[in-house]
Amino acid sequence: MDEMVKAALAKWPHVPHCYGWLGLDARGDWYMRDDRIQAAGPFQQSKGSRIQHDKLREFIERNYEADAQGCWYFQNGPQRVYVELEATPLVWRLRRDEAGALHIHAHTGQAAGPVAACWLDEAGHLYLQTAQGVGLVHSQDMAQAADEVEAGRWDPQPVESATLPARFGFVRSPQAAAHA
Numbered sequence: 001m002d003e004m005v006k007a008a009l010a011k012w013p014h015v016p017h018c019y020g021w022l023g024l025d026a027r028g029d030w031y032m033r034d035d036r037i038q039a040a041g042p043f044q045q046s047k048g049s050r051i052q053h054d055k056l057r058e059f060i061e062r063n064y065e066a067d068a069q070g071c072w073y074f075q076n077g078p079q080r081v082y083v084e085l086e087a088t089p090l091v092w093r094l095r096r097d098e099a100g101a102l103h104i105h106a107h108t109g110q111a112a113g114p115v116a117a118c119w120l121d122e123a124g125h126l127y128l129q130t131a132q133g134v135g136l137v138h139s140q141d142m143a144q145a146a147d148e149v150e151a152g153r154w155d156p157q158p159v160e161s162a163t164l165p166a167r168f169g170f171v172r173s174p175q176a177a178a179h180a
Helices: 003-011 035-039 054-062 139-150 161-168 174-178
Strands: 018-024 030-032 064-066 072-076 079-085 090-096 102-106 117-120 126-130 133-137
Antiparallel strands (some): 018 030, 117 126, 126 133
């Protein structure tokens, strides 16, 4: 977490949380969701405006984490902005270096570490469990993932996508959970 964010939290510890205004899609893109977009439906139906400003995305990604209930948020100074998730809290990007070694990073830029397990859902989406947590493999990186499966380094197990939040302890819609 940024030092200026920690300082703001100490100065203003009782700022109300914000729900519904920020979303993360299955490709690792962030979306702003104003009142009109929220009224049009949940994040999966009405995403909003994709955040394209590099510095803003980097700030969100440096200050992105989960609370004890598995709701992911962006700590925006003293205010906790909860994130609506289209799929999982992390989206994995796979890249090979010049020597052919595979490197896995979250959409936030953090290294994933070794893959502990992987799952394949009913729609053909691949999920990886690492020390960072569970995440969806980005659709553009499925060729590299297929290479790992074919080489026998990954052995995807079947999973139903609807069971992922309970199985891995994350909440797709903190807004819905807060109003339940």
